[in-house]
Amino acid sequence: xxxxxARLAAAAQEETWQSRQQLQAQxxxxxRLQEELSRxxxxxxxxxxxxxRAQREALEREATRGAEQARQQELIRDxxxxxxxxxxxxxxxxxxxxxxxxxxxxxxxxxxGLCSRCHKDFRLLSRRYNCSRLCQGKxxxxxxxxFGKQGRCCLICYKQRHPPAT
Numbered sequence: 001x002x003x004x005x006a007r008l009a010a011a012a013q014e015e016t017w018q019s020r021q022q023l024q025a026q027x028x029x030x031x032r033l034q035e036e037l038s039r040x041x042x043x044x045x046x047x048x049x050x051x052x053r054a055q056r057e058a059l060e061r062e063a064t065r066g067a068e069q070a071r072q073q074e075l076i077r078d079x080x081x082x083x084x085x086x087x088x089x090x091x092x093x094x095x096x097x098x099x100x101x102x103x104x105x106x107x108x109x110x111x112x113g114l115c116s117r118c119h120k121d122f123r124l125l126s127r128r129y130n131c132s133r134l135c136q137g138k139x140x141x142x143x144x145x146x147f148g149k150q151g152r153c154c155l156i157c158y159k160q161r162h163p164p165a166t
Contacts, residue, residue: 098155117143117154131157 113122116137122128128138129152137154144152153161 114138115140115143117156 114120115122115128116131116135117139120126120140120142122138122140126140128140129144131137131139131144131152131154135154135157139152139154144154145158146152
């Protein structure tokens with residue numbers, strides 16, 4: 001019986017020693033896992049911070065782009081308004097100068113490639129018209145009046161036929 005108890009005590013001591021070794025190994029594993037968890041948390045915080053910074057920068061870029069786009073839209077609108085003003089001004093000046101220094105219609109120039117009034121080049125898309133009144137010149141669309149079946153005539157011939165009422 002004392003030998004048996006000594007063997008059981010030795011086995012219990014061996015078992016205790018192995019349990020302590022396993023406990024130590026598990027404690028080391030837990031410590032290692034806690035350290036990895038701590039590093040993972042730090043990495044997660046860094047990534048979250050980087051994500052927030054990137055989102056903030058993206059929002060700032062979007063706001064800047066939106067402001068720039070609004071500024072460009074306003075500039076385009078202003079340019080269109082200015083273009084319309086200039087066109088109106090050009091038309092008003094053209095109307096004011098229409099009767100000034102207009103030469104009497106003479107014989108049509110032989111160069112059929114140019115308008116006899118404004119000397120614009122006739123191209124593929126700019127038509128030429130024969131003046132059906134006095135001068136028989138070749139005129140462009142802008143320098144002529146349409147009379148339907150009677151044809152077109154230049155503005156000078158039209159003014160001679162229909163003087164303005166004063």
